[in-house]
Amino acid sequence: SGSSLSSGAMAAPLLLSDTAARQIAGNSDLPLLFQKGLNDAKKRVATSEKTGIDVPAPKDPGGGYSHERHKVNGQIVYDAGYLYRLTGESHYRDHARDILLRYAAMYPSLPLHPERKNQSPGRLFWQALNESVWLVYAIQGYNEVRDDLTAAERKQIEDGVFRPMAEFLSTGSPEMFRKIHNHATWAAAGVGMTGYVLGDERYSDWAIDGLDGDGSSGFLAQLDQLFSPDGYYTEGPYYQRYALLPFVVFAQAIDANEPDRKIFERRDGIVAKAIAATVAMTYEGKFFPVNDAIKEKGVDTSELLYGAALGYRLTGDPVYPAIARIQGETVMTGEGLALAKAAQTNAAMPTPQSMLLRDGPQGDQGGMAILGMGKGALAQTIVAKDTGQGMGHGHFDKLSIMLYDNGHEILTDYGAARFLNVPSKQGGRYLPENDSFAQQTVAHNAPVVNEESHFAGDWKEGQKHWPTMRYTRFSDRLNAVSATIDDAYPDAVLTRTSLQFRPGAEAEPILLDVVEVDTDSAQPVDLPFWFNGQVTNLPKSLSIRTDGLTPLGVKNGYQHIWNLGDGALADGTGRLTWLTGGRFYSLHTLAPPASKLALIRAGANDPEFNLRPEMGAMVRTRGSGKTRILTVLEPHGRYDPAAETTVASEPRIADLKTVRLDGALVVQMTTKAGGTIQAVIADNPSETVRHDLRHGKLRLQWNGPVALFDGTGKRIDQPDG
Amino acid sequence: SGSSLSSGAMAAPLLLSDTAARQIAGNSDLPLLFQKGLNDAKKRVATSEKTGIDVPAPKDPGGGYSHERHKVNGQIVYDAGYLYRLTGESHYRDHARDILLRYAAMYPSLPLHPERKNQSPGRLFWQALNESVWLVYAIQGYNEVRDDLTAAERKQIEDGVFRPMAEFLSTGSPEMFRKIHNHATWAAAGVGMTGYVLGDERYSDWAIDGLDGDGSSGFLAQLDQLFSPDGYYTEGPYYQRYALLPFVVFAQAIDANEPDRKIFERRDGIVAKAIAATVAMTYEGKFFPVNDAIKEKGVDTSELLYGAALGYRLTGDPVYPAIARIQGETVMTGEGLALAKAAQTNAAMPTPQSMLLRDGPQGDQGGMAILGMGKGALAQTIVAKDTGQGMGHGHFDKLSIMLYDNGHEILTDYGAARFLNVPSKQGGRYLPENDSFAQQTVAHNAPVVNEESHFAGDWKEGQKHWPTMRYTRFSDRLNAVSATIDDAYPDAVLTRTSLQFRPGAEAEPILLDVVEVDTDSAQPVDLPFWFNGQVTNLPKSLSIRTDGLTPLGVKNGYQHIWNLGDGALADGTGRLTWLTGGRFYSLHTLAPPASKLALIRAGANDPEFNLRPEMGAMVRTRGSGKTRILTVLEPHGRYDPAAETTVASEPRIADLKTVRLDGALVVQMTTKAGGTIQAVIADNPSETVRHDLRHGKLRLQWNGPVALFDGTGKRIDQPDG
Ligand SMILES: [Zn+2]
Numbered sequence A, B: 001s002g003s004s005l006s007s008g009a010m011a012a013p014l015l016l017s018d019t020a021a022r023q024i025a026g027n028s029d030l031p032l033l034f035q036k037g038l039n040d041a042k043k044r045v046a047t048s049e050k051t052g053i054d055v056p057a058p059k060d061p062g063g064g065y066s067h068e069r070h071k072v073n074g075q076i077v078y079d080a081g082y083l084y085r086l087t088g089e090s091h092y093r094d095h096a097r098d099i100l101l102r103y104a105a106m107y108p109s110l111p112l113h114p115e116r117k118n119q120s121p122g123r124l125f126w127q128a129l130n131e132s133v134w135l136v137y138a139i140q141g142y143n144e145v146r147d148d149l150t151a152a153e154r155k156q157i158e159d160g161v162f163r164p165m166a167e168f169l170s171t172g173s174p175e176m177f178r179k180i181h182n183h184a185t186w187a188a189a190g191v192g193m194t195g196y197v198l199g200d201e202r203y204s205d206w207a208i209d210g211l212d213g214d215g216s217s218g219f220l221a222q223l224d225q226l227f228s229p230d231g232y233y234t235e236g237p238y239y240q241r242y243a244l245l246p247f248v249v250f251a252q253a254i255d256a257n258e259p260d261r262k263i264f265e266r267r268d269g270i271v272a273k274a275i276a277a278t279v280a281m282t283y284e285g286k287f288f289p290v291n292d293a294i295k296e297k298g299v300d301t302s303e304l305l306y307g308a309a310l311g312y313r314l315t316g317d318p319v320y321p322a323i324a325r326i327q328g329e330t331v332m333t334g335e336g337l338a339l340a341k342a343a344q345t346n347a348a349m350p351t352p353q354s355m356l357l358r359d360g361p362q363g364d365q366g367g368m369a370i371l372g373m374g375k376g377a378l379a380q381t382i383v384a385k386d387t388g389q390g391m392g393h394g395h396f397d398k399l400s401i402m403l404y405d406n407g408h409e410i411l412t413d414y415g416a417a418r419f420l421n422v423p424s425k426q427g428g429r430y431l432p433e434n435d436s437f438a439q440q441t442v443a444h445n446a447p448v449v450n451e452e453s454h455f456a457g458d459w460k461e462g463q464k465h466w467p468t469m470r471y472t473r474f475s476d477r478l479n480a481v482s483a484t485i486d487d488a489y490p491d492a493v494l495t496r497t498s499l500q501f502r503p504g505a506e507a508e509p510i511l512l513d514v515v516e517v518d519t520d521s522a523q524p525v526d527l528p529f530w531f532n533g534q535v536t537n538l539p540k541s542l543s544i545r546t547d548g549l550t551p552l553g554v555k556n557g558y559q560h561i562w563n564l565g566d567g568a569l570a571d572g573t574g575r576l577t578w579l580t581g582g583r584f585y586s587l588h589t590l591a592p593p594a595s596k597l598a599l600i601r602a603g604a605n606d607p608e609f610n611l612r613p614e615m616g617a618m619v620r621t622r623g624s625g626k627t628r629i630l631t632v633l634e635p636h637g638r639y640d641p642a643a644e645t646t647v648a649s650e651p652r653i654a655d656l657k658t659v660r661l662d663g664a665l666v667v668q669m670t671t672k673a674g675g676t677i678q679a680v681i682a683d684n685p686s687e688t689v690r691h692d693l694r695h696g697k698l699r700l701q702w703n704g705p706v707a708l709f710d711g712t713g714k715r716i717d718q719p720d721g
């Protein structure tokens, strides 16, 4: 039998086209990142060939031997198939075939898995999800060797494993297969690709149009409902990078086999948008750690290899080669080759872009706003998390913000309390403190009323509500986002408006943040700012606890917070400066007159040291009617103890004042040098409304929700206007 | 007038030889690091030429305008002189000359500086030290232009500034000039080099042989007394990198002008040794932060540019090109050129070397032992700080240890409590917590008796005492250091023996640490281990304080420590595991039966947040007679939350036991897999004593203080024996 390279076109191209396969196989000078992916696959297969095939009877749950072994076997079939096609070495084909024949001999007689626990059990694995993933990999590997197997081998493998598995995961698990859920996407991808490879249209039609053929379930329905029109996945970026993979893989297979479906044009290019959104929700290559996120997770995750390759094919965006460099390898497809080539030159991470990623299938369930200002990958980035709840892994963090600057997290999000796969940390599961602290509102830079969490900490209640995006506005010198929610608490309306601005093209961007809480009755309002840094200056009025610490409260996360000390803010104003990564950050506050500032640290009631001892500052006031807490976060100066130089350790802003005019709030910031910056925030966010107000001797005129003026009334957020 | 390049040899070569100058000037393809140093100098001079010369009347103390301006002017004379010689561009010569003429016009009439405060005032600067530094730089620059000035200009400059300044700093400040102190070395270097340039042997003789010409003071005396025979400078590495500079510069000038003095052979090559010691006391390019050290300081400090260049010339050690890469530039001399060339290839930081750097002029005042094991720059490094006090910046940390592993600090030293040049942190001075915490014994991984600091916290008392080095022993699989001190406390003898070993060539190095405290009466003994990491496992017997924290004590640093919780160690044994930089570290303890373990954090009684919230574990016992606290620190496994893989989060060592045999302690470590490692520590440290002991069924035979055996009695620390 000839090598695959001489046997002509494959029956069903999935992710590796015949053209790409020839191009790669004939290339003696493959780009580094491509070669790395290829070499890793070769190593994996060599190990498998050496240790020999083992296809154990299904027995263990996740983590156990039989579970892990089946996972590896699926991967090896995939690797060996691709390698056969790209190298023509027949031992790769034989190894993939021999593994599949063993599965074919076992699978038909398998009952449901003995360790099944959930509603969607598998046969090979305890969960159908794992079985779908296995199928997605194995069918790709099989596809690459199929033409060079005998008819008898093909029949044995298809009748023994691929048909029964595809049918088990579709008609055999209809409830799971009909779900609009990421798990069903894996099933659709596996079943649909099996249809293409076996030439059985029933499978691919079920997968794409749903079991009932009416589009009420299946891949298209998932594509329409699981992502927002901007490509945001409701659980947040940490889960999005995982959810994305079957979408990317199956969409490529559909495009190759049924180009008339124009899958990449679906919903105005939702596949490309979902990939782009995943990548946009990162700083320094790490995902924004919203919801139950492991903070270390970034674009170098293997789940994003296909995404980066396809994203580059669909958009040519230079962010993908930059990501490929961080990933260090790519997939064994034509898209991977093109990406690896592009990554050889000019692959610097671009400047973060400002954007709003709306949440919800129709894009009307809040959203995540990203405000970026400055040059290069380390430019300041503010994230306003005004999305929906994001299901059970969602946090109670409505209107929370994060801020990154100069390559560091400055205003932080705790992420999840979990040590993945560390047995001594409750077997690597989510820790109790994930629920009791990390998910709670007070663990976030979000307004807390009456020391309670949003939706009383009930995520199912949270699913029913989301903030309303009032507006976002992006320009070179002024970015803004404003959102409001009236049902996070029974009798409070929360509104937050965050401006990122720079008074000049070369100035450091500054955050101006206005939180408003409208309550019927007098209730405590807390606004934490969790920060990463060491305090260099604090208000004199604070009484720091030097000889004893006690928790800040007894529930809703407060029990996990040490009160390091607090004190009244004189006239509601105060300034805290800290140092992070060689730069100073000053947080100026302007709160109601009777407000206090508390310094806090996570770690109380934490007998196993499950929490990191993160620090925060909390503005505490008692609201009745409209309570407004205004803060300005100003980066400044440089601290270089190695070079023994320190510059501008004191902030430039000396004074912060607000004035209510008719229909607008004027925030007046006076610098030490005597200059004035005036930010105006209109009550009516409409872009078309013209504002024309007298402020002292000045006349302030602008359109839309926000604008910036200097002390003479000259507009300064429009360099060309 | 012709360019310097055509004017023949200079009268007095200082650091730039005529050959080197020609080689550099004629080189159109200078190596990157050399070009960088050159370009930086060009930028500085261009700025000075543009802004114009200003030579203000001396007025301000350190930090003020006139102070900073004179410093810059000295640097510019230096830069411009070198650049004239290397480029031949006459504007450089003119700029240096014009600045010097201004100083010549002013200097003769200057009284002592108005802001003088200490015993050694200057005229241009408030301290003579700054004046010496100015002279060291300016005389070098002058030397490079001198031949191409008119005789009148030369006379004016020499009579106006160089002669009066050299005489002021020598015969005019005899008390300072006669000191055996780093400040006097700067004066000697300035005065001596002035002698060479002006051809006045009196100056260079004063500088080298002392004012009295008998060698009782001056450079040679300083060279003989300020460094130990191994090149250790008593204040520790942070100060050594600063003290080193005038030694390096003046030694090079002496070598160029008086080769017969064989200055580089003095004390068996003490200059090269001092440079090598400075570089050896680093990990990942940062200096070991002993004594009042700023932890960020590393080999990239500008003070070490000359040192690295000369070190490479004298030894050819490949560590210097690696350091040059970290420095990013080099000096404008032949040595700099050679170093920059070498740095273009093969400049990886080498594996840390094990060594003992003895302290004291005769090398008999304790020392710093460095134990390195493993490959590459990230290999495990243990530092035993058994040195003398190190004067007023010394810490009360006798027998303290530090441990680095995998590129991270694991057992840490706090360093200094200071924010250099940050006005809000007490003007950048040492903070009160430097004295009340950072210098105290309890802030170190050192034994504390009766909750008091060594020498009752009196550094002048500390100057009179030092540990006795019992032995050091270095081999591929077993490094050891043992030291003892009987006068850190009135009635306690402290002995510490630290072994770094690996049971196999590929195994991770493990620390075995034995602290013995001999007291007459029953006294509390505490042994802290300050670590950098997050706890993943702690002894069940500890009662962690969940709802309130109080300080551990009221004085001697204890008042700055929060007691996070404590509890009895069952039979004196316990195990704590933490995670640092993706690796697990388990600290196994074996202490007397009634011992406790406390978890602690710095930060109590710290109203301005001057302290970092570092964490520690403290073994607490009550000693009477001989108290022994044995600990094993075992690195293991890997935690990679991004890749979602965790391996070996549990330590291998399951059980720790000691047996006293005749004249030796046997420490028996049993692994989970059932293997046994036996470390023997002989009471008599002599290398020539043969030990032959029965231990159960085994016969253990070895020479010298320490050895390692497996469970069958086979020696395992000698791979070839
Ligand atoms: Zn969160």
Ligand SMILES: [Zn+2]
Pocket (backbone or CB within 6 Å): B289, B290, B291, B292, B395, B397, B413, B414, B415, B438, B439, B444
């Ligand atoms: Zn210290």
